[in-house]
Amino acid sequence: MFTCSDIWNLFFVIVNNISYNKSEVENIILKKMKKFLKKEGFFKAGVVKYIQTSKNYKKEEEAVKKNTIMKGVLILIVLALLTIGFTGCGATYPTYPTTGTVYVYTDSYDDYSIYMDSVYQGYSYYTSSYFVIYNVPVGYHTFSAYGWWYDGIKTKYIYSGANYVTIYTW
Numbered sequence: 532m533f534t535c536s537d538i539w540n541l542f543f544v545i546v547n548n549i550s551y552n553k554s555e556v557e558n559i560i561l562k563k564m565k566k567f568l569k570k571e572g573f574f575k576a577g578v579v580k581y582i583q584t585s586k587n588y589k590k591e592e593e594a595v596k597k598n599t600i601m602k603g604v605l606i607l608i609v610l611a612l613l614t615i616g617f618t619g620c621g622a623t624y625p626t627y628p629t630t631g632t633v634y635v636y637t638d639s640y641d642d643y644s645i646y647m648d649s650v651y652q653g654y655s656y657y658t659s660s661y662f663v664i665y666n667v668p669v670g671y672h673t674f675s676a677y678g679w680w681y682d683g684i685k686t687k688y689i690y691s692g693a694n695y696v697t698i699y700t701w
Contacts, residue, residue, distance in 0.1 A: 628669075628691035629668060629669055629691065630665075630666045630667055630668055630669065630691065631667050631669060631689045631690055631691045631692055631693070631694050632663065632664070632665050632667065632692070632693050632694065633647070633663070633664040633667045633672075633674070633689060633694045633695075633696055634661040634662070634663055634693065634694070634695050635655070635661060635662040635663075635664065635674055635676070635696050635698060636662075636695065636698070637655065637662075637676050637683065637697075637698050637700050638683075638697060638698070638699050638700060638701075639678075639681055639700050639701065640657055641657065641679055641680055641681055641700065642654065642655065642656055642678055642679060643655045643662075643676040643677060643678040643700070644676070644677045644678075645662050645664075645674070645675070645676055646674070646675040646677070647664060647667065647672055647673070647674055647675075648672055648673055649673070649675070652664050655676070661695075667689050668689070669689055669690060669691055670688065670689060671686060671687070671688050671689075672686070672687065673685070673686045674686075674696050674698060675698070676698045678700060681700035681701055682700060683698040683699050683700035683701075684698065685697070685698045685699075
């Protein structure tokens with residue numbers, strides 16, 4: 532025969548292991564067990580309250596699941612907004628031109644072969660006009676002018692945009 536403590540322990544094992552997808556057999560056993568325990572007077576105020584509130588447990592569990600999902604969605608939204616706030620919507624950084632245009636001027640009237648960093652760039656004819664070199668990388672460059680009578684050389688830092696280089700040839 533069962534003792535009071537055995538029945539009480541069995542009751543708590545059954546109540547604590549209730550699955551909300553239980554079969555009809557389990558429901559019948561649970562009802563019979565409840566009837567027996569009521570008949571024997573084993574219910575106390577706290578246990579009755581537990582059983583009554585556990586009927587609404589499924590609804591409460593659904594509400595908790597919805598709240599958990601909503602909290603998760605809110606956390607993701609906050610993280611997304613913070614990420615956009617700290618990094619910007621596709622941060623754009625200013626790009627600076629990496630080349631410039633060089634206007635080479637020679638100070639005398641002669642024909643000159645123009646070189647930049649020992650690479651031939653072209654020929655300037657007997658005029659005192661500018662010889663133009665396009666798309667020169669930014670940085671230090673050496674410009675040379677070799678003519679029939681005179682030669683000259685000049686090293687200069689080239690910036691993006693227009694740069695003027697005067698080569699003295701005497």
